[in-house]
Amino acid sequence: MAANYEYDEAAGHYDDQAAALRQQEVGYDPNFVPDSVKSFVVHLYRHIREKNVYEIHQMYETSFQTLSERLFKDTPWPSVDAVAHYVDNDHVFCLLYREMWFRHLYARLSPTLKQRIDSWDNYCSLFQVVLHGVVNMQLPNQWLWDMVDEFVYQFQSFCQYRAKMKNKTEQEIALLRQFDQAWNVYGVLNFLQALVEKSAIIQILEQEKQGLEQFTATDGYDYSGGSNVLKVLGYFSMIGLLRVHCLLGDYHAGLKCLQPIDISQQGVYTSVIGSHIATIYHYGFASLMLRRYVDGIREFNKILLYIYKTKQYHQKSPQYEQILKKNEQMYALLAICLSFCPQMKLVDEAVNAQLREKYGEKMGKLQRYDDEAYGDKLSRRQRYADEAFGIYDELFSYACPKFITPSAPSFDEPLVNYNQDAYRLQLKLFLSEVRQQELLVGARTFLKVYSTISLGKLANYLDVDESTLRMTLMTYKHKTHAVDSDGKIISNADVDFYIDDDMIRVVNSKPVKRFGDFFLRQIVKLEGVINDMDRIKVESAN
Amino acid sequence: MGREIEPQKSEQQVSYTVEQLVAVNPYNPDILPDLENYVNEQVASQTYSLDANLCLLRLYQFEPERLSTQIVARILVKALMAMPAPDFSLCHFLIPERVQMEQPFKTLIVLSHYLETGGFRLFWDEAAKSRHIVDAVPGFEQAIQAYAVHVLSLTYQKVPRSVLAEAINIEGLSLDKFLEQRVADCGWVIEKGQGGGQVIALPKTEFNHSELKKNSGDAVPLDHVTRIFPILS
Numbered sequence: 001m002a003a004n005y006e007y008d009e010a011a012g013h014y015d016d017q018a019a020a021l022r023q024q025e026v027g028y029d030p031n032f033v034p035d036s037v038k039s040f041v042v043h044l045y046r047h048i049r050e051k052n053v054y055e056i057h058q059m060y061e062t063s064f065q066t067l068s069e070r071l072f073k074d075t076p077w078p079s080v081d082a083v084a085h086y087v088d089n090d091h092v093f094c095l096l097y098r099e100m101w102f103r104h105l106y107a108r109l110s111p112t113l114k115q116r117i118d119s120w121d122n123y124c125s126l127f128q129v130v131l132h133g134v135v136n137m138q139l140p141n142q143w144l145w146d147m148v149d150e151f152v153y154q155f156q157s158f159c160q161y162r163a164k165m166k167n168k169t170e171q172e173i174a175l176l177r178q179f180d181q182a183w184n185v186y187g188v189l190n191f192l193q194a195l196v197e198k199s200a201i202i203q204i205l206e207q208e209k210q211g212l213e214q215f216t217a218t219d220g221y222d223y224s225g226g227s228n229v230l231k232v233l234g235y236f237s238m239i240g241l242l243r244v245h246c247l248l249g250d251y252h253a254g255l256k257c258l259q260p261i262d263i264s265q266q267g268v269y270t271s272v273i274g275s276h277i278a279t280i281y282h283y284g285f286a287s288l289m290l291r292r293y294v295d296g297i298r299e300f301n302k303i304l305l306y307i308y309k310t311k312q313y314h315q316k317s318p319q320y321e322q323i324l325k326k327n328e329q330m331y332a333l334l335a336i337c338l339s340f341c342p343q344m345k346l347v348d349e350a351v352n353a354q355l356r357e358k359y360g361e362k363m364g365k366l367q368r369y370d371d372e373a374y375g376d377k378l379s380r381r382q383r384y385a386d387e388a389f390g391i392y393d394e395l396f397s398y399a400c401p402k403f404i405t406p407s408a409p410s411f412d413e414p415l416v417n418y419n420q421d422a423y424r425l426q427l428k429l430f431l432s433e434v435r436q437q438e439l440l441v442g443a444r445t446f447l448k449v450y451s452t453i454s455l456g457k458l459a460n461y462l463d464v465d466e467s468t469l470r471m472t473l474m475t476y477k478h479k480t481h482a483v484d485s486d487g488k489i490i491s492n493a494d495v496d497f498y499i500d501d502d503m504i505r506v507v508n509s510k511p512v513k514r515f516g517d518f519f520l521r522q523i524v525k526l527e528g529v530i531n532d533m534d535r536i537k538v539e540s541a542n
Numbered sequence: 543m544g545r546e547i548e549p550q551k552s553e554q555q556v557s558y559t560v561e562q563l564v565a566v567n568p569y570n571p572d573i574l575p576d577l578e579n580y581v582n583e584q585v586a587s588q589t590y591s592l593d594a595n596l597c598l599l600r601l602y603q604f605e606p607e608r609l610s611t612q613i614v615a616r617i618l619v620k621a622l623m624a625m626p627a628p629d630f631s632l633c634h635f636l637i638p639e640r641v642q643m644e645q646p647f648k649t650l651i652v653l654s655h656y657l658e659t660g661g662f663r664l665f666w667d668e669a670a671k672s673r674h675i676v677d678a679v680p681g682f683e684q685a686i687q688a689y690a691v692h693v694l695s696l697t698y699q700k701v702p703r704s705v706l707a708e709a710i711n712i713e714g715l716s717l718d719k720f721l722e723q724r725v726a727d728c729g730w731v732i733e734k735g736q737g738g739g740q741v742i743a744l745p746k747t748e749f750n751h752s753e754l755k756k757n758s759g760d761a762v763p764l765d766h767v768t769r770i771f772p773i774l775s
Binding site for chain 1 (some may be wrong): 568569570571592596600603604605606613626627628631632634635636638655658659660661663693694696697698699700701702705735736738741748749767770773
């Protein structure tokens with residue numbers, strides 16, 4: 001029986017060549033359905049009805065990509081109307097098909113305004129169906145994540161598109177006015193929020209902690225005949241909300257949306273590499289903007305180590321390029337965090353080696369300070385500071401999210417592009433933080449090598465007056481002591497000191513060796529080796 | 543879509559606090575007037591809700607034509623008063639740049655800069671020139687003084703009287719009175735400094751006395767130990 005259901009990719013190959021040829025000759029015909037596509041939708045539809053998650057995942061991840069590569073490299077897939085009768089005109093399946101149809105279009109071609117609006121409508125219909133609880137399917141986490149991810153991406157893409165007003169045609173402007181609800185920021189946020197609420201995912205995660213519910217243990221799947229769709233969409237929507245809020249510069253709200261997910265542990269968010277990366281990238285970025293550098297460093301370090309170790313397994317994945325891009329961006333963000341808060345002890349050896357290779361030189365320049373007490377040190381210090389400023393600008397611009405302006409333009413005023421406004425504002429505020437911390441580089445340089453030094457002497461070294469030095473030292477303390485989400489003061493300081501009247505006393509902080517962890521790791525390792533040896537004995541005896 | 547809860551005015555219906563409204567309707571433009579009133583209420587009653595104020599700024603960001611500069615200014619003054627928390631930055635990130643170029647925002651941004659960089663003398667001078675902005679919010683001075691004391695206690699074990707005076711903008715007899723009360727209530731001690739002037743020994747905390755710092759380096763979190771439970775059993 002099962003063999004009949006097997007979807008055979010090779011069988012359709014010759015038809016495909018004919019179909020590809022036909023497309024070249026007559027151009028894209030949305031109503032023409034090659035046999036391999038017919039077979040694809042028929043099988044996918046069947047697997048979905050039978051809740052065969054494994055097969056759905058295979059077709060979704062592999063076959064869809066292969067067919068796109070082979071047949072639809074630079075044209076859209078056949079229209080949904082053309083395939084609907086192969087799948088009993090199933091409403092939900094058609095919505096899913098359209099979702100993939102648009103995703104493929106966005107990835108390979110540039111969508112028209114009409115198509116952007118249609119895609120929004122499709123998401124509305126799809127989410128309405130899910131929210132009203134009429135979906136009885138079990139879909140792979142990968143697919144559900146891609147839906148949320150793509151939904152947010154298309155929203156971001158729409159905002160960017162709309163903000164480039166200069167070269168809009170009259171027809172486009174008329175459409176924008178007419179369909180002003182399409183990709184409206186309230187609509188986007190409320191859909192994500194509704195998915196979170198309706199799925200009751202926050203309560204589920206809460207109950208799971210008390211052992212009353214299983215969610216993480218089954219990766220969100222429902223093995224008792226139910227559907228995982230609403231629950232998992234709700235779960236991923238929390239990450240979607242984090243991302244939307246970061247795109248808007250609303251970091252506090254973003255982190256709040258993520259709070260129900262405990263990122264110190266594995267969870268459903270780590271079951272899909274794309275969601276894992278999106279979560280940590282945005283969490284880390286928001287932490288950086290909130291000056292919680294240690295939080296950022298910890299999480300970046302963890303995921304960069306993970307990517308470093310598992311990169312090769314994702315080489316064939318359609319997300320591979322995206323993984324590499326985010327990997328690079330997170331190294332840049334880690335470089336920024338470490339320059340504000342030089343705590344190398346938090347970074348793993350392998351990650352550190354990569355970081356040195358990629359950003360070693362730049363990081364050196366960010367920390368550079370001329371401590372010579374003669375010659376033209378002043379102009380040199382200023383030059384170093386300016387250079388560091390330029391590098392911060394460059395790293396931030398490369399690694400930051402694609403910020404958006406959520407409001408619609410006023411169509412009556414002269415049409416100007418405003419797609420860079422949001423980015424420029426966030427960059428400006430970040431750079432003003434850099435300026436505020438500029439003097440700290442010098443203070444650090446000296447505090448590291450002294451155990452006690454008088455204010456007068458240090459002021460002299462830094463070429464500032466004593467009251468500026470007192471300001472600098474207070475700035476250092478303020479900037480290295482973050483307030484966490486409960487209002488508690490957390491020290492991120494790399495050098496500890498205090499002032500006693502007019503003497504600075506530096507606390508000699510020896511690097512703490514983590515013996516406890518080391519021994520735990522070795523115990524586990526040793527146990528593994530002993531187990532391996534036991535197995536070998538048994539086998540050779542047989 | 544489950545966001546039907548509206549602020550209720552009539553008496554027989556249930557009424558919601560603004561905080562509940564924000565929790566249930568974080569993305570609902572209809573609550574904007576309630577949030578604006580709530581800002582004024584916070585000013586009058588010397589209370590503070592970052593979440594409600596950020597929610598309002600978010601709604602302004604979505605519909606810039608509804609933005610009220612007076613309300614935004616009040617939110618920012620309240621955010622300054624919440625230092626050392628990064629609330630001012632959080633609000634700042636959400637305000638369109640062209641608005642920030644106008645007064646009173648330019649002044650408020652300068653004030654924030656001085657506080658962020660320990661420039662208390664500069665801060666108080668600037669604030670004195672902008673009384674109309676800060677006097678509109680009761681409790682402003684005390685809040686900034688509390689922040690100044692916070693930063694001083696992170697930095698100093700013993701702080702010269704003149705430095706303290708400058709940071710909290712209190713001098714002479716008023717300062718004597720202030721100190722007297724702190725000595726009685728907060729464990730401050732007045733001593734004689736090296737140069738002959740007064741120094742004030744601030745209470746020990748883990749941030750200005752290293753020996754009080756919790757040594758987290760030696761601790762092993764429980765979930766790390768659980769890894770070896772199967773082996774030990």
